[in-house]
Amino acid sequence: xxxxxxxxxxxxxxxxxxxxxxxxxxxxxxxxxxxxxxxxxxxxxxxxxxxxxxxxxxxxxxxxxxxxxxxxxxxxxxxxxxxxxxxxxxxxxxxxxxxxxxxxxxxxxxxxxxxxxxxxxxxxxxxxxxxxx
Numbered sequence: 001x002x003x004x005x006x007x008x009x010x011x012x013x014x015x016x017x018x019x020x021x022x023x024x025x026x027x028x029x030x031x032x033x034x035x036x037x038x039x040x041x042x043x044x045x046x047x048x049x050x051x052x053x054x055x056x057x058x059x060x061x062x063x064x065x066x067x068x069x070x071x072x073x074x075x076x077x078x079x080x081x082x083x084x085x086x087x088x089x090x091x092x093x094x095x096x097x098x099x100x101x102x103x104x105x106x107x108x109x110x111x112x113x114x115x116x117x118x119x120x121x122x123x124x125x126x127x128x129x130x131x132x133x
Contacts, residue, residue, distance in 0.1 A: 106132035
C-alpha cells in the first residue's frame with residue numbers, strides 16, 4: 001500500500017514539475033504585466049499584444065504556441081508582448097472588461113484595436129493579431 005502511495009505521489013510531483021517548466025518556457029520573451037510599465041508603453045504609443053492567461057486553462061495552453069509564433073515573427077519586432085495573469089490581475093480585468101481567461105487584446109497606444117476570446121484556431125487568431133499590428 002505504501003509503495004502505491006509513493007508511486008502516486010512521485011508521479012504527481014513529476015506532472016506538476018513539468019507543468020511549471022512548460023509555463024515558464026511559454027512566458028520567456030514576454031513581459032509580465034506591471035500596471036505602471038503598461039501605462040507608460042501605452043502613453044508612448046507602443047503596439048501591445050496582451051495575453052490574459054491562467055496556468056490551469058487548457059484553452060490558454062492551446063493559444064500559447066500560436067502567440068509565441070506571432071511574437072517571434074519579423075513584423076512583431078517592435079511589438080510589446082505582455083502576459084496578464086487572470087487569477088492575479090483583477091484590476092486589469094475590470095478596467096478592460098475581460099470576461100474570461102484566454103482573451104487576447106491588441107492595443108495601439110491607448111486604443112484597443114482588436115480582441116479575441118477563447119480562439120484556438122491558428123488562422124483566425126493570427127488574423128486578429130496581425131490585422132491589428
